[in-house]
Amino acid sequence: MINWSSLSANEQQAALARPANADAAGLSATVANIVEAVKARGDEAILEYTRKFDCPTLQNLVLSDSDWDKLAAQVDESVKQALIEAYDNIKAFHSAQMPDSVVMDTTQGVVCEQHYTALESVGLYVPGGTAPLPSTVLMLGIPATVAGCPRRILCTPPNNSGLIAPEIAYAAKLCGVQKIFLCGGAQAIAGMAYGTQSIPKADKLFGPGNSFVTEAKQQVSQTPEGAAIDMPAGPSEVLVLADENANPVFVAADLLSQAEHGHDSQAVLVTNSSALIGAVKREVDNQLAKLARAEITAKAMQHARYILTDSVAKAIDVSNRYAPEHLIVQLDDAVALLPSIKNAGSIFVGPWSPESAGDYASGTNHVLPTYGYSKNHSSLGLVDFMRRYTVQTLSQTGIRYLGPTIMTLAKSEGLTAHENAVKVRLDALDNKDSWSGKYD
Ligand SMILES: NC(=O)c1ccc[n+]([C@@H]2O[C@H](COP(=O)([O-])OP(=O)(O)OC[C@H]3O[C@@H](n4cnc5c(N)ncnc54)[C@H](O)[C@@H]3O)[C@@H](O)[C@H]2O)c1
Numbered sequence: 334m335i336n337w338s339s340l341s342a343n344e345q346q347a348a349l350a351r352p353a354n355a356d357a358a359g360l361s362a363t364v365a366n367i368v369e370a371v372k373a374r375g376d377e378a379i380l381e382y383t384r385k386f387d388c389p390t391l392q393n394l395v396l397s398d399s400d401w402d403k404l405a406a407q408v409d410e411s412v413k414q415a416l417i418e419a420y421d422n423i424k425a426f427h428s429a430q431m432p433d434s435v436v437m438d439t440t441q442g443v444v445c446e447q448h449y450t451a452l453e454s455v456g457l458y459v460p461g462g463t464a465p466l467p468s469t470v471l472m473l474g475i476p477a478t479v480a481g482c483p484r485r486i487l488c489t490p491p492n493n494s495g496l497i498a499p500e501i502a503y504a505a506k507l508c509g510v511q512k513i514f515l516c517g518g519a520q521a522i523a524g525m526a527y528g529t530q531s532i533p534k535a536d537k538l539f540g541p542g543n544s545f546v547t548e549a550k551q552q553v554s555q556t557p558e559g560a561a562i563d564m565p566a567g568p569s570e571v572l573v574l575a576d577e578n579a580n581p582v583f584v585a586a587d588l589l590s591q592a593e594h595g596h597d598s599q600a601v602l603v604t605n606s607s608a609l610i611g612a613v614k615r616e617v618d619n620q621l622a623k624l625a626r627a628e629i630t631a632k633a634m635q636h637a638r639y640i641l642t643d644s645v646a647k648a649i650d651v652s653n654r655y656a657p658e659h660l661i662v663q664l665d666d667a668v669a670l671l672p673s674i675k676n677a678g679s680i681f682v683g684p685w686s687p688e689s690a691g692d693y694a695s696g697t698n699h700v701l702p703t704y705g706y707s708k709n710h711s712s713l714g715l716v717d718f719m720r721r722y723t724v725q726t727l728s729q730t731g732i733r734y735l736g737p738t739i740m741t742l743a744k745s746e747g748l749t750a751h752e753n754a755v756k757v758r759l760d761a762l763d764n765k766d767s768w769s770g771k772y773d
């Protein structure tokens with residue numbers, strides 16, 4: 334248990350550090366080598382890395398249509414129905430996010446417009462290293478299709494037999510993915526960012542992944558020939574804000590649900606009740622032993638944090654500093670306290686809202702910023718699959734009216750060519766015989 338008020342400023346910072354950031358320099362160099370190899374040798378390098386990390390016998394990076402069909406047909410009927418129900422909720426919530434255009438006269442004769450258009454080509458990454466995540470296919474494929482992106486490809490690591498989980502194949506069909514490539518990690522990200530012999534280059538990359546994937550996304554987004562990315566969505570994190578009335582069984586279950594993702598996932602409890610911390614720790618031990626992924630989960634729980642604060646207000650303060658990917662609020666007056674929560678990727682309010690709901694089926698997107706990036710990045714949404722652009726149209730009245738202002742500002746910046754681009758038009762309007770074009 335960490336007693337927050339007894340820590341120095343440095344100790345407080347250390348208490349909120351992410352486990353995944355421990356060897357940043359080593360990670361960055363490993364990923365840079367992979368990215369360079371893929372840039373230089375394309376498919377050949379991707380195949381080499383895929384054989385090394387995922388499937389030693391893989392021959393072809395493309396999932397054939399016949400294998401895709403066969404896999405999709407293997408999915409259990411009950412799982413199909415659950416995927417369809419999740420699909421409906423996610424589609425409804427993302428369709429409701431369709432942004433409106435703005436069209437207005439800013440001043441006499443000047444019309445300004447803002448519109449949205451779908452990105453041409455998107456690359457979706459679905460993790461598959463330790464657990465295949467068909468739910469992530471829905472979270473990426475649905476907004477890409479609702480936004481109207483014409484080209485939608487997906488990369489996911491193959492299993493040992495060179496195939497993918499049937500549920501991923503089924504979910505990808507459900508949401509209109511056009512091609513699946515059997516590769517993962519930094520090599521898949523580099524393949525989609527730069528394009529290879531078989532993988533078409535994407536304009537923007539989406540999706541979560543482990544620290545190799547997240548680092549690769551950062552690296553490829555820093556060069557103009559690479560691709561834009563959605564956000565740093567790395568190892569999962571959850572922070573639970575709770576008071577003495579929270580149910581320790583629920584709190585422990587929520588902490589474990591994210592620790593289960595990987596050894597570098599992080600679970601944090603912040604509370605003003607030391608009794609709750611004791612009860613939650615006992616529950617964690619009880620529940621952990623029964624989990625299918627007890628070993629991975631136990632590793633992640635080694636860097637779990639149980640933080641005791643003097644008050645609920647201080648607990649919220651700690652949460653805002655940590656800026657979690659997921660925030661579960663199990664406080665008595667959860668709804669009233671929401672406005673004081675500043676930084677969180679997605680918020681789960683009250684005792685009946687486990688994070689698992691957002692992970693799978695409530696309708697919100699589970700691709701969320703980690704590492705504290707929820708301070709300045711948003712949860713994935715429909716507009717991330719779109720581009721915003723503006724249009725302006727000045728009539729003769731508009732240029733006559735606004736022209737002098739533009740000229741004054743251009744002159745004040747010493748940019749006389751800008752000034753002149755207005756002046757020639759005002760001169761033309763005063764001198765209609767010098768130009769044969771349209772004056773009205
Ligand atoms: N933030 C979010 O929105 C969100 C959502 C879902 C999942 N996640 C996270 O996604 C992650 C999924 O991780 P995963 O590992 O299961 O799958 P993954 O698909 O992200 O990573 C698997 C790949 O990692 C690469 N790799 C593994 N070891 C390597 C090494 N030593 N050197 C270079 N590359 C290596 C391999 O290429 C492999 O294909 C978890 O950390 C989970 O918490 C985050």
Ligand SMILES: N[C@H](CO)Cc1c[nH]c[nH+]1
Nearest residue numbers: 466468469569570692699
């Ligand atoms: N919690 C993950 C996001 O950090 C998403 C997920 C997928 N499947 C289960 N959970």
Ligand SMILES: [Zn+2]
Nearest residue numbers: 569590591692
């Ligand atoms: Zn999860």
